[in-house]
Amino acid sequence: MESPFKGKTGLRRVLNALVYSMDGLRAAYKNEDAFRQEVLLAVLMIPAACLLPVSMLGRALMVASVLLVLIVELLNSAIEAAVDRISLDHHRLSKRAKDIGSAAVFIALLNVVVVWSCVLIN
Structure with a gap:
């Protein structure tokens, strides 16, 4: 339907x-506790990126990397909610879906570290 x-x-x-x-x-x-924590980081990091003496491209990459974390966290939360809606029982496929979503958030956070390091070191 x-x-x-x-x-x-x-x-x-x-x-x-x-x-x-x-x-x-x-x-x-x-x-979502994780989303609130990541919003707090974004509220701190995005203005910091705008104030740091870096190129416009570097600034854009820094802001985009932080926003990507929020996007991935929203998708992860949506996956978790959908899985929980289907069943709260432990199931290997439910665990896999949630673990993969969590891994995506982890990679997005690593991306922030890499992008910010590259821009600030350069």
């Missing part, structure tokens, strides 16, 4: 998407 909102077009679709996105950000912030 398809969503009844799938057929919306134009400005109505854009407004619906904006509302759903804000709902998702609020839900993640309210329910």
Whole structure:
């Protein structure tokens, strides 16, 4: 069964998407400790990137690497919620899905370290 909102077009679709996105950000912030921690890091690191004496490209890479962590965390949280919606029972495939999502967040965090190190050392 398809969503009844799938057929919306134009400005109505854009407004619906904006509302759903804000709902998702609020839900993640309210329910996900890791997302709140990463938002705090972003609130500290993005202004720092803007104030540091680095090239515009370096600054863009630094900010993008931090935003990527938030994006990956949102996707990881969505995976976890979907898996938990299906069943809270322990299952090897549920564990695999959650572990892979967690690994994606870990790699995004490593990416921040690498990008910031490269920009600041250069």
